[in-house]
Amino acid sequence: MLTVNLCGKTLKNPVICASGTFGYGSEYADMLDLSKLGGISSKGLTLVPKYGNEGQRLAETASGIINSIGLQNPGVEHFIAHELPDMLKMDTCILANLGGAGIEDYEKGAELLDATDVHMIELNISCPNVKAGGIAYGVKSESAKEVVSRVRKCTTKPLIVKLSPQAENLVDMALTCQDAGADGLSLVNTFTAMAIDLEKRKPIFNNVYAGLSGPAIKPIALRMVHQVCKAVQVPVVGLGGIASGRDALEFIMAGATAIQVGTANFIKPDITMDIITQMQQWCDKNGVKSLDEIRGIV
Amino acid sequence: MLTVNLCGKTLKNPVICASGTFGYGSEYADMLDLSKLGGISSKGLTLVPKYGNEGQRLAETASGIINSIGLQNPGVEHFIAHELPDMLKMDTCILANLGGAGIEDYEKGAELLDATDVHMIELNISCPNVKAGGIAYGVKSESAKEVVSRVRKCTTKPLIVKLSPQAENLVDMALTCQDAGADGLSLVNTFTAMAIDLEKRKPIFNNVYAGLSGPAIKPIALRMVHQVCKAVQVPVVGLGGIASGRDALEFIMAGATAIQVGTANFIKPDITMDIITQMQQWCDKNGVKSLDEIRGIV
Amino acid sequence: MAITYQKALITANEQMTDTVFLLKAQWSAPTQPGQFFMLRTWDKAPLLSRPISVHNWENGIVEFLYEVRGTGTDLLSQAKAGDFIELTGALGKGFPVENISGKVAVVSGGIGIAPLYYVVRALVQKGCTVDFYCGFRDKPYGLEKFEALCSNVYLATDSGNYGVKGFVTDLLQPEGYDAVLTCGPEIMMEKIAHKAMAAGTAVYVSKESHMACGIGACLACTCKTKGGPKSVCKDGPVFKGEDIYADC
Amino acid sequence: MAITYQKALITANEQMTDTVFLLKAQWSAPTQPGQFFMLRTWDKAPLLSRPISVHNWENGIVEFLYEVRGTGTDLLSQAKAGDFIELTGALGKGFPVENISGKVAVVSGGIGIAPLYYVVRALVQKGCTVDFYCGFRDKPYGLEKFEALCSNVYLATDSGNYGVKGFVTDLLQPEGYDAVLTCGPEIMMEKIAHKAMAAGTAVYVSKESHMACGIGACLACTCKTKGGPKSVCKDGPVFKGEDIYADC
Numbered sequence A, B: 001m002l003t004v005n006l007c008g009k010t011l012k013n014p015v016i017c018a019s020g021t022f023g024y025g026s027e028y029a030d031m032l033d034l035s036k037l038g039g040i041s042s043k044g045l046t047l048v049p050k051y052g053n054e055g056q057r058l059a060e061t062a063s064g065i066i067n068s069i070g071l072q073n074p075g076v077e078h079f080i081a082h083e084l085p086d087m088l089k090m091d092t093c094i095l096a097n098l099g100g101a102g103i104e105d106y107e108k109g110a111e112l113l114d115a116t117d118v119h120m121i122e123l124n125i126s127c128p129n130v131k132a133g134g135i136a137y138g139v140k141s142e143s144a145k146e147v148v149s150r151v152r153k154c155t156t157k158p159l160i161v162k163l164s165p166q167a168e169n170l171v172d173m174a175l176t177c178q179d180a181g182a183d184g185l186s187l188v189n190t191f192t193a194m195a196i197d198l199e200k201r202k203p204i205f206n207n208v209y210a211g212l213s214g215p216a217i218k219p220i221a222l223r224m225v226h227q228v229c230k231a232v233q234v235p236v237v238g239l240g241g242i243a244s245g246r247d248a249l250e251f252i253m254a255g256a257t258a259i260q261v262g263t264a265n266f267i268k269p270d271i272t273m274d275i276i277t278q279m280q281q282w283c284d285k286n287g288v289k290s291l292d293e294i295r296g297i298v
Numbered sequence C, D: 001m002a003i004t005y006q007k008a009l010i011t012a013n014e015q016m017t018d019t020v021f022l023l024k025a026q027w028s029a030p031t032q033p034g035q036f037f038m039l040r041t042w043d044k045a046p047l048l049s050r051p052i053s054v055h056n057w058e059n060g061i062v063e064f065l066y067e068v069r070g071t072g073t074d075l076l077s078q079a080k081a082g083d084f085i086e087l088t089g090a091l092g093k094g095f096p097v098e099n100i101s102g103k104v105a106v107v108s109g110g111i112g113i114a115p116l117y118y119v120v121r122a123l124v125q126k127g128c129t130v131d132f133y134c135g136f137r138d139k140p141y142g143l144e145k146f147e148a149l150c151s152n153v154y155l156a157t158d159s160g161n162y163g164v165k166g167f168v169t170d171l172l173q174p175e176g177y178d179a180v181l182t183c184g185p186e187i188m189m190e191k192i193a194h195k196a197m198a199a200g201t202a203v204y205v206s207k208e209s210h211m212a213c214g215i216g217a218c219l220a221c222t223c224k225t226k227g228g229p230k231s232v233c234k235d236g237p238v239f240k241g242e243d244i245y246a247d248c
């Protein structure tokens, strides 16, 4: 009943674990049955291995967290050799979340991934925690156009472009990415935010700014997903603060094909199982036989 | 010790009650000594009285609220005749928060206010809840330029322009308003957000979108205030989710001259008194004799 | 009376039914029938305090009768005698007891019963004859106190397991009453008000709305009245039927 | 051992000092000395669970010794026997008890004492001789249990009201020990590690970091080690001194 078709691939349900919050899946394997998930998006990958950011990487806020991980990852090749094979055994849809330090990196990364059995590529042009290659491409539509259309040429896999809430004109950005060849869009990535250590009289993060996620941002993320869904033809994966089946269904009603759960995994490691059950129960109670009946109804 | 100078006026402390959350001050008079406040910004005023929006006007979110009041107010003339005289007796800095349905309305409103004893005008070009005259001017710098420079000609009072977090390019917007004659800037107004009633399968608000405020948005608001303070010369009034003395001090360290408290007034009606005391205590404990020592230190 | 915000000692928080509780707290300042308080027994989440009517106020104790509907009322139900509760109040304009006399019908639907006990007490005290009409989904609660004061208690339930099966709106014949007072679901109050107005009987309704401040500052709770926009929290929650349901 | 997330029954939550509490909960699966759990006794706020080390694990009861520092630990301190606590664990790599033998110095600073009791127990059990060095700001707590197991207990306090006035780092002479184990403020551990490494004594430190997931998924707790970036939560919290303080 909850099955959805995302860019030609059938997902058991619309609940995907969001990049950077679910490792490579295996970390959670003891605590939930990964094959019950709709999908898993890998930690953000870059062509070259990255240590990520120095200093404190996490701060808690009212109903949210700010992170400054900075795309720590072992590099695309290591991922393909070591993490991906295990992920592909998890019997769920696997998305490789791909970042880059420049367009060529994105291209090479996409080419490498294209040669694997990964199910989809989620192109991250929206990480606020890296200077080059992250959000730099996610603010102005013209920059996004360039990177998306060039990556598009490097892979025949379904290509989902992950948008930033900092896009100057989000709807224009979404349309631009669609026109540049994206098969789908996911939004939102984190909001650029800040925290200050009063006693030290300094920013908490070495980079000064970092990314806010969690239930705090849900109302804004939902609005953005709604705006984008009204404008584009390609499927949209909605995320930002989803922590319950009701939250997830709001995004579906706003038009999302699937949803992702990020920060909420830290509230309860098997919260995705609750979310799936709650969605199921709501549909049962309300006589909804397929999510298609309510998708975009609002 | 907490006194600050805002656009030439000395405030007892930097704590101003934010527009729309504190009525015209008198509503709170039973519960706190209004003369202890740094200032009060009136409910958003328009030239013509407004009923505001139909339907549900409020929804609660994780650490925030979404409001769709829609600038309900009795009109500038009624304000000047009935509410302002009482406000001016409150022995605190009074800001008239001015909205408009079009540039002429802003101009006429400003002219009328200019002829009163109100201390400052806070020009609201950032209300997400009205179609004309609200956020319409707050997204693109060019539109803001027009309205600010024209209102500037209508008054010699200190003119503070209240910015929207939805500005396409916030720093550019801030610079534009400064150059167009603003004596100060206040930010942020609410974030455009959405809530859905699952059972009704409809948006909660008649206008579909409405404005998110409260502690949830603080980390983003703080980042925006920091960005703007680094760029402009005029004083900045920081707000968005401030609910404690520590929150307030973070905004001061980010560069704000004064701060406003909005949604937090609904947590505890005299929370502003706590905030002032907490700021005082922190300064005492940390040997800070004047906020000038820490303003913009981060 | 001045509105105050203060911590009050909870003296009891009794469970009346599966979902309904009666909380008592120390509150010495006078409150009027139909007024309400903003309540809070939690720190930061949920953000807003919750509006609950005065169920009774006697001997320096204010009582709140409430139904658990969501997060806030659930937290409220977990408070224990000896805990403190943050109260802002007393708020709003209650029933105009001073203007009511003679034979009065008081009509409740579900938890709408909450504000009506205190007003029945006040009416009986000033010499009114009160008939109480109440509707419940199934098992009624808290009726003994009404039975002790009212001339008649008429009961309707959706289930038919108690009293008459059907709607309380059908039980009431407003003719012959000097006034009708009601609190309950919006649709019920509207029906009662229409009936009373058609019969020429004065009618007062106690309205609900989503509230943030409770004191007239935020304009979240505005409703349309004959006299223009009014705040449910400050100008109400009790309104004259004709002011709200103007089309009759 | 598999990591599990489950609700556990709290059997006690005793106040040890003004700010330190000892919470006990049922947990039948084995835990290793130096491991920790993510704890949570609240619903939504604060968002994250809190990492707390295993103070002891015996007879199906896991014990947590914790200091109230902020919102989370404050809420923890309000839990009562009979309440449930959400636990994710046991997490991380603890002290390599199997590789340690002979004469061991265990050094704590403040609440850093928390993970050290369980490891002292394990070391003594396998035949080690343990000296315990501890530093406190002022009044010490929980030492009886260490006195019962250790050959010597050396105490330093900032105030000088108990034991020697000064830093525990000054008390320790690592020469003559086969291993040094330590937990406490970062600066203390660094000093102890340097001293031990200079003396050629094996040293193990239990590190802290801000954590979101506790299981190696979020990469919030990464620290630099000789072997590259490691997650404090998964690859630690216990590390060999030379892996962390590589410049010695």
Ligand SMILES: Cc1cc2nc3c(=O)[nH]c(=O)nc-3n(C[C@H](O)[C@H](O)[C@H](O)COP(=O)(O)OP(=O)(O)OC[C@H]3O[C@@H](n4cnc5c(N)ncnc54)[C@H](O)[C@@H]3O)c2cc1C
Pocket: C036, C046, C050, C051, C052, C053, C054, C064, C065, C066, C067, C068, C069, C070, C071, C072, C073, C074, C111, C114, C115, C207, C208, C209, C210, C211, C237
């Ligand atoms: C003036 C006034 C007096 C009231 N007196 C009483 C009383 O004496 N006893 C009593 O049980 N209840 C009373 N209520 C209703 C009570 O305030 C709500 O049931 C309560 O706020 C719900 O909070 P919650 O956190 O439990 O539910 P939530 O989780 O916030 O919401 C649960 C459901 O209740 C709805 N709801 C929430 N708040 C309100 C509201 N203010 N008005 C209408 N619907 C709402 C929500 O939309 C949602 O559908 C009164 C309301 C008002 C405005």
Ligand SMILES: Cc1cc2nc3c(=O)[nH]c(=O)nc-3n(C[C@H](O)[C@H](O)[C@H](O)COP(=O)(O)OP(=O)(O)OC[C@H]3O[C@@H](n4cnc5c(N)ncnc54)[C@H](O)[C@@H]3O)c2cc1C
Pocket: D036, D046, D050, D051, D052, D053, D054, D064, D065, D066, D067, D068, D069, D070, D071, D072, D073, D074, D111, D114, D115, D207, D208, D209, D210, D211, D237
């Ligand atoms: C692996 C591990 C084991 C731990 N074991 C214990 C233990 O056995 N007993 C014990 O009392 N404490 C232990 N801690 C520390 C404990 O997790 C923090 O004190 C607690 O999370 C603070 O939460 P809070 O909500 O009370 O404070 P907050 O309100 O979150 O913060 C209060 C202060 O503590 C700091 N802080 C918060 N979390 C951490 C953290 N994870 N690491 C370092 N500083 C932090 C904050 O920056 C702030 O200055 C351990 C930490 C880790 C990482």
Ligand SMILES: Cc1cc2nc3c(=O)[nH]c(=O)nc-3n(C[C@H](O)[C@H](O)[C@H](O)COP(=O)(O)O)c2cc1C
Pocket: A018, A019, A020, A021, A043, A044, A045, A065, A067, A069, A071, A097, A124, A127, A162, A188, A189, A190, A212, A213, A214, A215, A217, A239, A240, A241, A242, A260, A261, A262, A263, A264, D218, D220
């Ligand atoms: C710790 C952390 C790490 C993240 N790393 C990545 C990443 O590598 N790539 C990416 O596209 N998004 C990353 N994100 C963003 C999330 O995938 C998600 O877009 C965002 O957190 C909003 O969703 P949420 O509110 O459900 O967490 C990260 C988020 C967090 C909290």
Ligand SMILES: Cc1cc2nc3c(=O)[nH]c(=O)nc-3n(C[C@H](O)[C@H](O)[C@H](O)COP(=O)(O)O)c2cc1C
Pocket: B018, B019, B020, B021, B043, B044, B045, B065, B067, B069, B071, B097, B124, B127, B162, B188, B189, B190, B212, B213, B214, B215, B217, B239, B240, B241, B242, B260, B261, B262, B263, B264, C218, C220
């Ligand atoms: C109920 C409500 C009404 C508001 N009305 C106005 C208004 O009339 N004019 C205005 O400039 N801002 C208005 N605001 C925005 C606040 O002044 C403030 O900018 C915003 O809420 C962020 O601050 P906060 O998080 O402290 O509430 C309103 C906010 C709320 C919650």
Ligand code: FES
Pocket: C210, C211, C212, C213, C214, C215, C216, C217, C218, C219, C220, C221, C222, C231, C232, C233, C234
């Ligand atoms: S609740 Fe704020 S005006 Fe009524």
Ligand code: FES
Pocket: D210, D211, D212, D213, D214, D215, D216, D217, D218, D219, D220, D221, D222, D231, D232, D233, D234
């Ligand atoms: S806390 Fe998430 S990786 Fe360590």
